[in-house]
Every structure is written in C-alpha cells, then in structure tokens.
Amino acid sequence: MSANIQDYAIVGDGRSAALIARSGSLDWLCWPQFDSPSLFAALLDDERGGRFSLSPAEPFRSERAYLNETNVLRTRFFSAGGELSVTDFMPVQEGFAPRLQPAHELLRIARCEAGEVTLKVVFDPRPDYARRRPQIRSLGKLGLRVEVRRGEILTLVTDAPLGTEGRLEVRMRAGEQLQFSLGYAGDAPAVLPPPTAERAAEALGDTVRLWRAWAARTVYDGPARDMVVRSALLLKLLQFSPSGAIVAAPTTSLPERPGGDLNWDYRFCWLRDAALTARALFGLGHREEAESFMSWLLLATNLSLPRLHVLYDLYGRSPAPETELPHLAGYRGARPVRIGNAAKDQVQLDTYGEVIAAVAEFVRSGGELDRPMANMLLGFGREVVRDFDEPDEGIWEVRGVGSHFTHSRVLCWAALQNLCELHEAGHLPGMPTGEFARARDRIREQVESQGWSEQLQSYTQTLAGSEVDASLLLLPWYGYCPADAPRMRATWRRIEERLEVRPALLRRYRGVLTRGEGAFGICSFWAVEYLALGGGTAEEAEARLHKLLGYANDVGLYGEEIDPETGGALGNFPQAYTHIGLISAALSLRDRLAGKKRLAGRGDAEARR
C-alpha cells in the first residue's frame, strides 16, 4: 500500500522534484521538469507505478528531517542490528562548477551509522506514467541505463553491486557508505559522475551551502520562524527556475477525499496564487524570486491577452488537455488519475483582481511599470468593467456551474480599486478613470446589497445566497473593508460557526461537492491572517497559528487539505498555496505584533470606503 500522503518529503532543484516516503522509497519523480511524464509513480500505483527504494531489509523504524535550512533530506532507519542513514538531494550549486555535472541528478547516499544493517535496494523505473516497463541495461563500470523515451535515458551510477535485475541486498558495517547517482539525459550525452564518497561529499557540501545561503537571505523575525523559512524553501523548490513560474504542487491526482474522485493535476501555475505569492516573496525579502515570478506572470498573461486563463504551464502556455490514465490504480484506489487540467478553460473573474493586485504589490515595492505593462493592465480593467456582472466558476473552480460568487465580485472591485490607486500615483496615464471608478462603486453597491444576508448576518458565498465561504475572509486582505468592520466581524462569526470542523481547521464551504473532503489548509491560514489584520487579537491569531503548525508533517510540509479526523494530509502534496498562506499569515501577525497598524504594501482600507 502507498504511504500516507503526509509520510512523503520532497527534494528538488527548482526544475523538478521527487517525493520520498518515510520508508526510503522514492515514489514520484518527473524529469526533466515538474510536468514531464513520471519515471517513478508508485505514489499513484503501488504495484506497477515504479519506485527506487533504499531501506534496511530488516524491520525498522525511521525518523527524518531536512538538514538545517536546506532542502536536503536525511532519513535515519533504526533496526535491531544497527542504524542506517539515507541522505537524498538533487545537487545544485552557485555559479559554475569546475567539473561537469549531470543535467538532472538525484543523489542518494546510504551510510551505516552504527552496528550492521542489510541495505535493500529496489530500482524499478517505469517511464511515461508507468506505461512502459523498460529493460535495465548494464554499462559495466558506467552503471545502469534505461531508455526512457526515444533518445532520452535514465542512468544509475553506483558503487553498490547492483545488476540489471534492479534488486540487491547488501550487508553494511558501521562507517560504510554507498552512493547512488540517478541521472537523466535528454538533449546531449549523459554525464556520469563517479560514485565515490569524495564526489558525493562535494555535491552535498555545495548543495547545503547554496540552500543555507538562500535561506539566510530570508528577512523574517516574527513568530514561527522555522516554519516560515521551511515554507520559503519549499516555494523556492517549487519555483521553476528557467521561467520563474511556481507550480501549485509537484504531484497529480492525490485525492482531496480518501478514495474519491476529486483528483486533479496540480503541476501548473495558477494566476490566483499570484498576489499572495508575490506578497509572500517580497515580504520575506526574496525580491529576485518575486521579480522572476512577476516576469513569468506578465509574460504568461501577455500571451493570452485580452482574456486571462486560470492556469498556465511552466512556460506560460496553455496546458495540455486533461486526460485520464486508466492503467494506473490511483493513490489507494482513488481513480481516475488525471494529467492536464480542464480548469484552464473556466471563467474565473477573480483572476483579474489577483493579477492586478500582484502587479500593484510589485509597483509598491519599487518595481517599474513600463508602457506595454500599463496598457495591459488597462486592458484587464476594461475586461473587468465589461464582464464583472457575468457568472463564473469562482475561486473553487466549481465545474460546470456558473454562479455569481461574492468573492469574484470583490476581486473585480479590488482590480478596479488597485487600478485607480496606480492611476492616482501616476503609473497609468490615460486611464478612463470615471468609467473604472463608476464600475467599482457599482460592484461595491451590489456586494453590500446582494452579497450580504441580513438573515444570516454574513456576507454570502454567492449574491443572494444563503451559505458562507471561507474565501470571504480575504475581503480585508484586498482592502475591501477593514477586518474589524461590523459586517466582517459578523461574517467571521458565521464562518467559524459553520466551517470550523476542528479547532483552527476550516472547510472552504458547505455543499454537495465538498462532502467527504477535509479542511482546507489555506482557508485555515486565512483565518489567522484575518485575526491578525484586526479581526481579532494578536493572541487569538497566534494561538490559531500555533494550532495549525501542529498539522504540518514531521518535516514541516502541508498538503492542500487536512483530514479533520486523523490530522493527515489530503490532496496534492506538498502544496505551495498552503505554505503561501502560512507565510502571509505569519507576516501579517508579525506586523500586528510589531504594532504596525497599516500593513506593508497596502493602503488604508478605511480610507477606501
């Protein structure tokens, strides 16, 4: 049976990522990039998905942790006979290496730390989402090679006596070490690093130095610093370095409800996450990454003008159509396994608000708006003015049902409000101010009259609706109203009453489609942020934050959802959005604790009313 979702940890190099279970089994890896077909997919089919496992042959218990402030994972296995450690990472280094390095590599170092342990190795690659079961060929001292696709190969260079059967049990004594360098070559002859302890130590040293140097640039002195830095390291890992895009998660089809059919491919970049991501990265002082993400955002949106798509691939193109992989059993039987994402064709009006808010954040942080960018923003503004009254699929991408979501309306308001502010600051000459301001005011009128329910004493999920929605907690964040406005406080009480399933854990909304799903990580962090922004006391926000931190797995990672019964992770893993929520909430709480009434990068919400 596949491991629990929360039993996975991630390693990566900013182009691709691998998921490794607490048992030492590498169960998910896509090369050369996040959205490439998988090479190992035991995560989605325990029997035939393929894995690369290193563990003791004897019964064991394991512990693991990332080496301090790095994305280097070390798992320690304790068996009756001794202790084995496995260090996993994708080598990265600053600048240029004095020696050739593989284009893509995952290095696994197995070391017997004490006593004697039998190391069990299973090397069973199944390229192309396990549609192929290739032959492993030996190249003698050059290791093993596997044809992935025409012209592309996977190589394994090791000093262990592993043959083409891909299975090995080898006795190790204290102090002995074996190296396994898994590599991939697609566009040039492969580079085969020597499987020596010296080379492994050098690659490990370079990688640790790079991650620590990057983590040290994180400017944050607020609560939960360790988890904020871990979240930042994860975002850096999920940022596709060639383009700056940040993938929502490195996996596909991990179910949002156990055994269920809410299984989606998250290896894409959602515009929705834009504003929150930009703020999280700017807020932590990672300006380079934030600017790189902004460049991707502007390029991607530029390619699809005048409409905005909901999600884009790593290079800002429209993702491939959604298809199912019926040959895969799915994570613990949760079918179907899907690749591609049909949400790309949806209409989600809130994306305009998100993109414009992200650009506004960029400008407030000192970024420059050039003429084409300004024209593009004005184009988005015109789209909003034209379409804000139309139904859409909303933030939760409810398939097939167009509704008038209050959150979407408020984001349309935020889009126009941000444009008006940019115009006032002299960044958008030629803006039809009157037209935009009139539409903005009409939206507010609509939200206040139809998006508020006297009976429920709350803003509602849809105009004239009767349900609440956790996304309404974002209203103060976008400057629509102060967090302590009476209507907002009343909405918070209703959300707490109806959507809180366990202390600090919120569902996104109540509905037929959400039956059986867990609490949403991001919604739970929105509550912290709402309280920190003035909806509650700093102590309330901090207490809630600390409860939520308890739901991270042992290496500080969150999935999309948290199972309220078991506390386990649900959905694709690890999930950037949840970690962005954590960082954003922590930043707001830090500001609150520091007594800053006006949060960095935001206008005075009260003044906008």
Next chain:
Amino acid sequence: MNWPSALLGGFVGTLLLTTLEAGAQQLHLTRMSLPYLLGTAFTARRDRAKVIGFFAHLINGQLFALLYVVVFRAIGHGGALSGAVLGLIHAAVMLLVVVPLLPSIHPRMASAHQGPTSLRQIEPPGPLALHYGLSTPVAVVVAHVIFGAVVGAFV
C-alpha cells in the same frame, strides 16, 4: 576547382549538418551533439561548451571541405553526387573509426573499462554511437551525406 567556393560550400554544409543534428536532437532521435562533444574537450561549463563547440565544428567543416576538394581533384570531378558518396564514406569513418576512439581522445569522456572519474564523466558513445539513441547512426549518415553533397555542389 575553386577554393573559395569550396570554403563557402564547407561553411554552408557545416551549418546544414549542425542544424540537422540539432533538429534530430530536438526530435529526440539522438542525444549526439557534436558541438557539445567538441566543446567539452575545452571546458566543463555546459553552456560555454556548446558555443565553443559550435565554432570548433565550423572550423572542422572548413578543414573537411578542403579535404573534399583534394579528393575531387584527385578523381577529376566534383558535383553533388560525388560529394554525397564522399559524405557517406566520411560518416562511415566517423562511426566506425573515430567514435570508438573518442573515449581515448576526449579529456572528459568516461570509459566503460574504467568507469566514470571526477574528470571523465561524459557518457561514451558506444558502438556506432548507439548509446546516444538508436537513430544516431542514421542521423550521422544523413547529415554527412548532405554535407558532402553541398560541398560537391559548390565546387
């Protein structure tokens, strides 16, 4: 025989050959990359290697074009067909003689006999360069036949 034409033919032929090989790589027919292999003889920097290798490859093309002219003189005529035949022979020599020697010549290529070392890490091409993909020999032959035909046509 016209030497400047031969040099021009060599230049155009080498550009075509390089383009064909790059195309074959991008179509995942082969991982063979002559600029990369030539460039890594000079530097370990992957990006710089491709640039250095590209220019080294161009110079090689000129030298081979001159060699072709010498052969055309010896047999008394040039032309696309003679060039193509010469290209075929050229490809055969490359695949059967030069490629197997590469691990012994190239300073950064690993050898199947010794395994990779910290200095020698590039995957060796194997017999007929088949390690770089099953279509590699075909790509090499087609590219060299076209190179020969272009040089022959210019002369």
